[in-house]
Amino acid sequence: MKSKKRDQWIAFWMVPAFFNVFGLVFVPLSWMMPPRSPNAPEPQMISFMQSHNLLIACALLTLVYGFAPVGNSIYLIQIKRMSVSPVFRYTLMVGSITGAIVGMLFPMFCFGLGAFRSGYRPSILLMLYDFGYLAFIGSLGCFCIMWMAFALAIILDQNNVLPKWLGYYTLWQYVTELMAAPVWISKSGPFAWNGLMTFWFAMALYVPWQIIVYVCIYRSIKNQPDDELESAWLHQTSPATDVRPKATA
Amino acid sequence: MVLFVVAYLLFPIFWPPLSPTLSPEEVAAFFRDNTTGILGVVILCNLIAGSLVPLFAVTAVQISRVTTSSSVFTYAYILCVGIGMTAFILADYCWGVAAFRPDRDPQLISLLNDMAWFFFIAPVGTVIVQCLCFALSVYLDEHSEPIFPRWVAHFNIVVAALLVPSAFTVLFKTGPLAWDGAVSFTLRLIVFAVYVVVTFLVLLRTVNRQGADRVALV
Amino acid sequence: MTAVATTARRSIPGAPSMWFFVIGDLIIFGCYFVAYMYYRGQDHTLFLHSQARLNLDIGAINTIVLITSSLFVALGTAAARAGTVTDAVRLFGIGLGFGAAFPLLKLFEYVPEIVGGVTPGTNLFFMFYFVMTGMHLCHVLLGLVVISFVIRNLRTAPTPNISLAETGATYWHMVDLLWLVLFALLYLMR
Numbered sequence: 068m069k070s071k072k073r074d075q076w077i078a079f080w081m082v083p084a085f086f087n088v089f090g091l092v093f094v095p096l097s098w099m100m101p102p103r104s105p106n107a108p109e110p111q112m113i114s115f116m117q118s119h120n121l122l123i124a125c126a127l128l129t130l131v132y133g134f135a136p137v138g139n140s141i142y143l144i145q146i147k148r149m150s151v152s153p154v155f156r157y158t159l160m161v162g163s164i165t166g167a168i169v170g171m172l173f174p175m176f177c178f179g180l181g182a183f184r185s186g187y188r189p190s191i192l193l194m195l196y197d198f199g200y201l202a203f204i205g206s207l208g209c210f211c212i213m214w215m216a217f218a219l220a221i222i223l224d225q226n227n228v229l230p231k232w233l234g235y236y237t238l239w240q241y242v243t244e245l246m247a248a249p250v251w252i253s254k255s256g257p258f259a260w261n262g263l264m265t266f267w268f269a270m271a272l273y274v275p276w277q278i279i280v281y282v283c284i285y286r287s288i289k290n291q292p293d294d295e296l297e298s299a300w301l302h303q304t305s306p307a308t309d310v311r312p313k314a315t316a
Numbered sequence: 317m318v319l320f321v322v323a324y325l326l327f328p329i330f331w332p333p334l335s336p337t338l339s340p341e342e343v344a345a346f347f348r349d350n351t352t353g354i355l356g357v358v359i360l361c362n363l364i365a366g367s368l369v370p371l372f373a374v375t376a377v378q379i380s381r382v383t384t385s386s387s388v389f390t391y392a393y394i395l396c397v398g399i400g401m402t403a404f405i406l407a408d409y410c411w412g413v414a415a416f417r418p419d420r421d422p423q424l425i426s427l428l429n430d431m432a433w434f435f436f437i438a439p440v441g442t443v444i445v446q447c448l449c450f451a452l453s454v455y456l457d458e459h460s461e462p463i464f465p466r467w468v469a470h471f472n473i474v475v476a477a478l479l480v481p482s483a484f485t486v487l488f489k490t491g492p493l494a495w496d497g498a499v500s501f502t503l504r505l506i507v508f509a510v511y512v513v514v515t516f517l518v519l520l521r522t523v524n525r526q527g528a529d530r531v532a533l534v
Numbered sequence: 535m536t537a538v539a540t541t542a543r544r545s546i547p548g549a550p551s552m553w554f555f556v557i558g559d560l561i562i563f564g565c566y567f568v569a570y571m572y573y574r575g576q577d578h579t580l581f582l583h584s585q586a587r588l589n590l591d592i593g594a595i596n597t598i599v600l601i602t603s604s605l606f607v608a609l610g611t612a613a614a615r616a617g618t619v620t621d622a623v624r625l626f627g628i629g630l631g632f633g634a635a636f637p638l639l640k641l642f643e644y645v646p647e648i649v650g651g652v653t654p655g656t657n658l659f660f661m662f663y664f665v666m667t668g669m670h671l672c673h674v675l676l677g678l679v680v681i682s683f684v685i686r687n688l689r690t691a692p693t694p695n696i697s698l699a700e701t702g703a704t705y706w707h708m709v710d711l712l713w714l715v716l717f718a719l720l721y722l723m724r
Binding site for chain 1: 384385386387388389391392394395396398399402403406423424426427430431434435437438440441442443444445446449452453456458480483484485486487
């Protein structure tokens with residue numbers, strides 16, 4: 068019996084695939100993560116910025132970054148099932164569009180640019196290095212509102228689509244974005260972009276959250292009653308005429 | 317769409333597209349000599365980037381009418397459009413900034429040019445996923461009278477497949493995959509142009525058929 | 535926040551998810567405190583000297599303000615449980631008033647500091663100071679919003695949501711507790 072929710076499942080499973088590529092790109096391939104120090108000595112920084120792996124990382128990311136929207140859409144369809152106003156959905160939508168460019172694609176390009184052409188002055192390479200890391204770790208606003216919207220939607224939801232404690236955990240996600248603000252100021256120490264307070268604590272919170280969110284959503288998709296699906300009207304046994312549901316946004 | 321045509325006609329300034337192998341001095345010289353033309357294209361492209369959005373918006377609405385269990389592909393489609401559009405406009409900005417003050421340091425102009433090309437390539441990723449979402453929606457349409465004919469899905473898959481090689485453009489400075497090469501540039505633009513035209517015609521028919529049907533959820 | 539059924543044998547007051555949040559928040563702040571202690575140990579003199587530039591008076595007043603506010607919130611919760619809703623509203627209102635004084639006083643603390651050239655970028659101590667107290671301030675503001683909702687619910691709802699009041703109170707007490715530790719660490723500890 069074909070699953071009625073095939074579209075949701077296909078989209079759902081695209082996401083771990085994407086995250087794995089994403090992780091590969093940013094860590095073992097390019098060694099962009101964990102972040103290097105803002106204070107790295109110049110020769111080190113230059114050789115990093117000119118490594119060919121950065122270009123490969125760029126190419127791969129260009130190919131797959133389109134799947135980040137799919138991941139965000141998974142959040143969106145769960146929010147849609149909640150009893151809260153569409154405002155939360157739209158906030159997440161707008162935040163994720165901005166965030167994908169500002170926080171993911173552009174930083175990667177900064178690193179690729181340095182490696183693309185040899186012969187750039189060190190000062191230019193340093194600027195790209197700064198720009199890349201600051202944009203990647205310091206991209207606050209868009210993700211702030213995304214997680215705030217998501218968290219509030221979960222907490223205020225009366226349909227209990229996702230568990231309430233997840234909403235609170237998402238609030239912590241929002242807070243880690245706030246905590247990232249000092250990276251624009253500090254060049255060393257715990258508040259720099261590779262610092263204990265801004266980066267490592269944030270990662271310690273973020274990685275489990277990302278996994279937990281997907282586990283919760285998996286259960287939510289699985290437990291969604293058939294009559295709540297958007298295609299439910301098609302399978303109704305009552306002799307309804309071919310009247311599709313009205314437009315809501 | 318008309319703007320697109322006009323822009324294509326003006327595009328010869330960028331034809332052939334700057335070879336990635338040009339040294340910074342040569343790039344700077346190019347921007348200095350062709351300032352007016354470049355700025356013209358830049359301004360036009362800033363405008364036309366927006367003009368594609370309504371087309372994609374209508375597509376999104378029609379996708380949302382497809383009978384699947386959720387709106388996940390509609391959302392993904394919308395997000396991709398937003399991201400792709402932004403990247404495209406950023407590419408324009410970079411070229412515009414490069415042409416704005418042609419006597420800037422050649423290394424900076426070369427950097428801006430490179431950045432512009434990176435951003436110009438970038439929408440490939442989102443367009444591929446857009447096509448995939450579109451195709452999947454069509455394949456999974458459960459209604460006895462699907463919104464879109466089946467071949468639209470196949471077409472989208474083919475387009476996506478043809479665009480995949482372009483993503484690897486940044487790895488090459490010469491050859492067909494370089495940003496001025498046959499695959500990354502010519503093929504990509506032709507495929508994209510065909511895609512836009514075909515989608516436009518398909519949508520025309522679909523919207524006309526919509527008739528009395530109420531529009532479905534987004 | 536979900537309304538927990540008011541059975542006779544309720545194990546914990548307020549929504550369980552709030553307790554998850556409270557305990558988690560305390561742990562997270564705990565990590566921050568440990569980090570602070572570690573970095574303080576690394577550069578003791580710097581921290582000591584910088585600490586001397588803090589406004590201890592406002593800090594102390596804020597502590598009293600928050601404790602008093604918490605007291606009234608606790609009284610209000612008890613009143614809500616006892617069913618005397620008008621009392622509860624009044625007590626929560628007083629608690630809210632005291633709580634609202636906190637950000638105001640903070641303003642008097644931050645502005646002269648920043649105008650006087652002491653910013654988060656000045657040195658590591660002040661970065662910690664601004665980030666942690668700033669984070670706490672956000673918690674306070676959020677708490678004020680929550681208490682306002684509790685008051686509104688007590689006043690207007692036909693049957694007041696006791697669980698909401700308890701949940702809000704739990705959160706507010708946590709905010710108070712955090713401040714006590716913050717105050718001791720940042721302002722007092724020599």
